[in-house]
Amino acid sequence: MYKLKGSILFSSVCDPYQPIEEKYQLTRTLLKIASEHFRTVRILTKSNLILRDLDILKSTNVSVTITITTDDDRVRKILEPNAAPIEQRIEAVKRLRESNVDVSIFVGPVLPMNPERLASLLSKHVGRIFVDKLNYPWLVEGIYRKNGWTAWLREEKFHEVVAVFKKFLDVD
DSSP states (O other): OOOEEEEEEEOSSSOSSOTTHHHHOHHHHHHHHHHHHEEEEEEEESOGGGGGGHHHHHTSOEEEEEEOOOSOHHHHHHHSTTSOOHHHHHHHHHHHHHTTOEEEEEEOSOOSOOHHHHHHHHHTTOSEEEEOOOSOGGGTHHHHHHTTOGGGGSHHHHHHHHHHHHHHSEEO
């Protein structure tokens, strides 16, 4: 079968592993189709549900990036209430790596965290990490103020985090 040149990305704006995916398996179906027609499949997710599709991922030229934005589950519960807990995402990274799936981590946007702790933890599992700043801080200013996180709205904080992460691993 002829494969199209290039790659397909699941998904840059909306997570392809929404909770409803467990029931309907639309991403799984599309992943099977994409693996037959594209040379490379790229997946960006916060969900450990990706492990359900490990059978497909192991037989596909795939690159998976798991988003982990903080090391503080209290922060995650406020800013990412429906996302998988941090520990589950790290476990997904470990299992993907053990299965020889190309896996990296995306810290974006950088949320309130202990950067040394998170960088140290993540560097044990991947060699590549991508970091992005909070692009629209005025949209979350009220939540950050309410929780005492206003320092994290400043761009300088982002640069501090990047500097710490660079001590532990390759950062893009």
